[in-house]
Amino acid sequence: MRYTIVANARAGTVLEAGSDTFAARLKAAFAAQGCEARLHLVPPREIDDALSRAIDDHQAVPVLAGGDGTVNGALPVLIRAGRPVGILPMGTVNVLGRDLGLTGTLEQQAVALCGGEAVEMDIGRVGDRLFHSLSGMGFFSLMAREREQARRRFPFSRATAFGVAAMRSILLTRPVLLDITVGGDHRYVEADAVLVTVNCFEGADWRRPRLDGGVFEVHVLNAGGLYSRAKAALSVVSGRWRQSHNLTSFTGEAVTLMRRDKHRGHITFDGEVERRAGPLGYGLLPGALSVIAARARPVAAG
Incomplete structure (x- = not known):
């Protein structure tokens, strides 16, 4: 299984670890599960474009890595995917990540995501x-x-x-x-x-x-x-x-x-x-x- 991961370069987990260390650790975590992870570390303003490209590649599972705010900003793109998408929670509170059972270390999250299953979730809105x-x-x-x-x-x-x-x-x-x-x-x-x-x-x-x-x-x-x-x-x-x-x-x-x-x-x-x-x-x-x-x-x- 191949995963295309778009990560917020300003996410707390990335800043604390350093981008090179984070990238190496993430790829190793997915490889340990027999999965290939292709990582794109991008600034917040480029997340939508990078995620859209990942969704267009139907040979890989698109994954968004970031906190609740990052996921919030990308919701219009995620909803348009029309197929299951992955979330790697990397913020401070990670409300959605906890609901999805994606907790613990990066390695534990990779285990959960690679062995996970798709669920449907409701989205709230105020106007658009x-x-x-x-x-x-x-x-x-x-x-x-x-x-x-x-x-x-x-x-x-x-x-x-x-x-x-x-x-x-x-x-x-x-x-x-x-x-x-x-x-x-x-x-x-x-x-x-x-x-x-x-x-x-x-x-x-x-x-x-x-x-x-x-x-x-x-x-x-x-x-x-x-x-x-x-x-x-x-x-x-x-x-x-x-x-x-x-x-x-x-x-x-x-x-x-x-x-x-x-x-x-x-x-x-x-x-x-x-x-x-x-x-x-x-x-x-x-x-x-x-x-x-x-x-x-x-x-x-x-």
Whole structure:
């Protein structure tokens, strides 16, 4: 099996290892599985063109290597592929990578990808803006902005950048006033954060049991200042966030968010931030993307 891998040259994994070391390690990891990997390390602005060429080569499996933001930016190209594509998660959070079972070292990810299977996944959209996992405002959009700044200050330590960004976001978040409509349910809220997820997340590590469930889940962190945000963060780490009194969640096939002040606000899509005026109408593209996931391990007989 041959894989054509288009990698973001600015991805955290590439920067930490160095491009030559990364390329040698990746090719060796795939060769160990009896697979050939052809690597194209390109700057972010060239990813779409390189990925399109990889998709046009039907003799190889196209793979995109990068973080959640890199995958987000390439979604229009990935969806047009019309066949299974691979993801190698190389960012800080790697929400989609965890959902696909592509975790651990580069070698472990190569094992999972070479032995993986195609799954269908839903894609969210706001107008023509696509996202694969998460969209949020309030704390979440501030966190994305702070993380980008911290990455420039600490380019070779993703953990440090993430920690600095999280601390600053907890301290600096200000509540937003929103009208939220999910199906026939309308709510007026003052919230420290609102997060819209494509399908439902579970557990301490926020993984989705299904990528094709056909629903959005909306999470509202009630405005309560620093204490509320700190408690919510602790509940996420402990895995008890579903029981948190500071967090309200509800599901629906369509979502509309409207800022009461009607100003343009920062919105994050898979960690990428932009300013948008409301109302924001969220819709689903069911099963729009076919992507390779790790095969589930068989349960041993008792």
